[in-house]
Amino acid sequence: MGRRRNQRSPFQLDGLLILNKPSGPTSAACLNDIKHRLRQYKIGHGGTLDPMAEGVLLVLLGNGTKLAPYLTGGTKTYSGTFRLGITTDTFDIQGEVLKECPVDATPGDVEREILFWKELTEQEVPAYSAAKHQGKPLYALAREGLETPVKTKPIVVSHVEVLDANPLNAAFRVSCSAGTYIRSLVHSLGTRMGCGAALTSLVREASEPFRLEQAYSLEDVLEHPELFPERVIPLRDTLPHWPRFRLTEPLAGLVMNGSWLPVADQPGTLLAGELGDQAMLLGPDDEPLALVEAKLQDGKPRWAILRGLWNRD
Template identity: 75%
Template sequence: MGNRRKKRSPEQRDGLLVLNKPSGPTSADCLNDIKHQLKQFKIGHAGTLDPLASGVLLVMLGNGTKLAPYLSGATKTYCGTFRLGITTDTLDIQGKTVSETEVTATKEDVEREILYWKELTEQEVPAYSAAKHEGKPLYSLAREGKETPVKIKPIVISHVEVLDVQAKEASFRVSCSAGTYIRSLVHSLGTRIGCGAVLTSLNREQSEPFGLDHTHTLANVLENPESFSDKVIPLGETLPHWPRFHLTEPLAGLVKNGAWLPVNDEPGELLAGVLGDRAMILDHLGSPLALVEAKIQDNILKWGILRGLWSQG
């Protein structure tokens, strides 16, 4: 019996598409459209967006799916709005109303509580979320009317900005660690103020290192298949914030065989780095070979392979 590998479609690209997701469809809906209409059968994304949310969605294609752990953990920046005096089961305006309360909070109260987000170090995961319990998404348990376990997760809020506060509405900008639920931030604010609050709109402005200025709309991607390749960031340029090293053929051959190369301690030189640094290694033609990290092996600082990127044929 031979090794039965799934046949690759001739249209399959390798790299990254920075999509401007529209509000409405799920992230999975957007990927399915690209997958089937453009024959991108090997596809994934780095950090889902709720149906209500729009903005930067990093879509990984072909060998680009290997980058998932290195793109999905990046800081995200959002601009959003919320409404006071209401709570829903999903914590956003699209859910079923649970309570309605008179709003007595002042503008100063609301501004203070938005800025308080920066003090938070953990949050409760919403019942309607893709987080899993015993292998099953919480949203499917919630939809079945079953009790969802309370899950607490650590978060880091690195920047908070109050944009506008009106009688019952407010807008904000927030930068946070990957996986932070903005719905939960709004819900916690509503609880602290005492009248409840729900998220009414959300736009992801950045998923580091890519922002809205790098994006393509879903409609434009699907309606212009002939220019799809031009919209895909090549694999070698998908981590622009990482150093890149172009190797000679002999060194590239060693990397393909799994060898760890010594770290050069001369700044600016080939393979230069310090403990903990990460880099992308490319061959002499510019094709990506591997993602590496500077680690100690046998008391020597070497570039250890995190993930091979070369095409396996």
């Protein structure tokens, strides 16, 4: 018999696994392998990668899935390669080739256009993407041969580095806002240069605040289940860039009853902060209680509860 609805698996962990996703499988397939083979039935992610892409995939486990809104929005850093002279329907090398053109470009031309990415404030959403139109993913419309609407989205490109300006095998590194399509950056470059371009490889090197050096390969994770618990970052450490406050038992009880705690105005003291600050509250046992944000309540700054983290299972 299967597990009863809402029954927590005794093997379920709460926290974050930094996975080095391999090129090939979908992000969902990687999560399904972990879900079923390691019995992590409550599982999510902090931003997917295309099948061709590899690198940092934040896998959220148990109560860690509650952190998705606070981990998906961080800056992402990628390195990749592309080829000029080819246009595909997916904007990468795995798509159907729509057009091939001769390339009349110098390394200087390529370098200039890569650096131009930093000037972009919006981009075209690929037809083969999970973005939705009238409730249906664009990729589903495209696969059915239906016309897909041209959608654009705002982006911020904070850093661009040219690693190789060879027109047939250009390489780059870019840091950008969450949700930026790197293959769209490449496609737009090919359009500006008049010859087309397709992404040929992509590695996510960082998903703020976590980096590839901290990641474990999917094969290693699945082959060594006995090491899995020590590879999962505990829930209290999943937002290392947020301040943490350890509460007394009475204050912890107030939080668990939904109370907003006063914001202290003395730096370095318990519950100190300013309006707009975000923090994690811990109980006396160092276990996470809640994510909070300093907001006004009745004209006074208080820590508003964004999300409770204690285990109700």
